Amino acid sequence: MWYNNILETIGNTPLVKLNRITKDIKATVLAKIETVNPGNSIKDRMALQMIEDAEREGLLKPGGTIIEGTSGNTGMGLAIAAVIKGYKCIFTTTDKQSKEKIDALRAFGAEVIVCPTNVEPEDPRSYYSVSSRLQKEVPNSWKANQYDNLSNSKANYLKTGPEIWAQTEGKITHFVAGVGTGGTISGAGKYLKEKNPDIKIWGIDTYGSVFKKYKETGLFDKDEIYPYITEGIGEDFLPQNVDFAVVDHFEKVTDKDAALMTREIARKEGIFAGNSTGATIAGLLQMKDQLKEDDVVVIVVHDHGTRYLAKMYNEDWLRERGFLKDEKLTARAILSGREPQEIVTIDADKTVLEAINAIKILNISQIPVTQMSKVVGKITESDILSSLLENPSLKSAKVQDIMTKPFPFVDLNTSIDKISSLINKDNTAVLVEDDYGKLEIITQFDIISAMSV
Known part of the structure; x- marks a missing residue:
């Protein structure tokens, strides 16, 4: 058996029991693995549904351009369908999104415009506003509008919900999913409640979002909104697409808990999932006391971990945000573990001969170069040697004439692995500011000394 094209492989995703990560939950927890869709996310379902509905309604015509504001996954689904159906794509997204997501969209031939995150939706710079403006300006274009296009919920009502009901043989008691556009939880949740009104639908929210308070009070509170x-x-x-009547409860999860849980899923279940899945499982664990032994919980694995390699799966990224303890040596640990030392710098207007004398007297091999108290370059033994071999008269020249690029700067939480990767034949050290703004230098010898303690 074969499929006529990749779009026919969307849906019918497996349901997999979670074991180690949910060991403290009495209920059976099953994960709907949406990463096996061709675009590696659940958004493939609604992307295809929106396109097909738009085609039937005459809104999307042959050779047209699909425009959408997307964090990446919906764009991927739309881009894949566009390749098969012969459409062009222009996507707007925010600067919060991972580079992997943006690169993936461009891999399918889509044009991607990155917009600022921290602006109001009505701001002309927001990714919502830019996509709406493009839809008016680009001839023969159609905006998918995943947030308000009810084909989003429809896709999950027609396919996701029925799949879950059949796969659990109607035994499902709880459905848990992250809520962004609302299409997954509202569509699948509506179908499941029609089959059994006692099924609980739990939505996972984040701090900085309005969903939870609106559900509980009916008030749209702008004070709930802040960057996350x-x-x-x-x-x-x-x-x-967010049907608040379908969702029984919203549970908020912190950025830190969501990020760390994302990593745990891979390490404990062998499932390479994205950030929203981490939030979903973290939220479920927060509500574990509400579950009984005979409950059957289905959670959604929304998208794939490959889109978060530079973020949740990157230890330096986690450390920079204070999410990860210093299990490995960091710049801070290296500095605290060595004897106090004064960093030697040389002004860019000094002569090369003065630099040579400083290197001799202090028995060092490299010096950061400063100008107006700012590091602007570096000068090393090899820089001096190669320059003088070419032109011996450069002894009287200024240091700035032969200096090379400055040493890389790192912060105090940078891991020893990252520091080591930055030290090479062109960069024999890195620079770091301590908690008081004092400049420090870390050399290869410092790293070896720290590791040998």
């Missing part, structure tokens, strides 16, 4: 790191869930407005 978690990707794929939460919003600063109310999408039409």
Whole structure:
């Protein structure tokens, strides 16, 4: 058996029991593995549904351009369908999104415009506003509008919900999913409640989003809105696809808990999942006391971990945000473990001969070069040697004439692995500012000394 094209492989994703990460939960927890869709996310379902509905309604015509504001996953689904169906794509996204997501969209031939995150939705710079403007300006274009296009919920009502009901043989008691556009939880949740009104639908929200308070009070509180790191869930407005009557409860999860849980899923279950799945499982664990032994919980694995390699799966990224303890040596640990030392610098206007004398007297091999108290370059023994071999008269020249690029700067939380990767034949050290703004230098010898303690 074969499929006529890749779009026919969307859906019918497996349901997999979680074991180690949910060991403290009495209920059976099953994960709907949406990463096996061709675009590696659940958004493939609604992307295809939106396109096919638009085609039927005459809104999307042959050779047209699909425009959408997307964090990446919906764009991927739309881009894949566009390749098969012969459409062009222009996507707007935010600077919060991972580079992997943006690169993936461009791999399918889409044009991607990156917009600022921390602006109001009505701001002309927001990715919502830019996509709306493009839809008016680009001839023969159609905006998918995943937030308010009810084909989003429809896709999950027609396919995701029925799949879960059949796969659990109707035994499901709880459905848990991250809520962004709202299409997954509202569509699948509506179907499941029609089959059994007692099924609980739990939505996972994030701090900085309006969903939870709106559900509980009916008030849209702008004070709830502030920047957050978690990707794929939460919003600063109310999408039409979020059916608050379907969702029984919203649970908020912190950025830190979501990020760390994302990593744990891979390490404990062998499932390479994205950030919103980490938030979903973290939220479920927060609500574990509400579950009984005979409950059957289905959670959604929304997208794939490959889109978060530079973020949740990067230890330096986690340390920079204070999410990860210093299990490995860091710049801070290296500095605290060595004897106090004064860093030697040389002004860019000094002569090369003065630099040679400093290197001799102090028995050092490299010196950061400063100008107006700022590091602007470096000078090393090899820099001096190669320059003098070419032109011996350069002894009287200024240091700035032969200096090379400055040593890389790192922060105090940078791991020893990252520091080591930055030290090479061109960079024999790195620079770091301590907690008081004092400049420090870390050399290869410092790293070896720290590791040998």
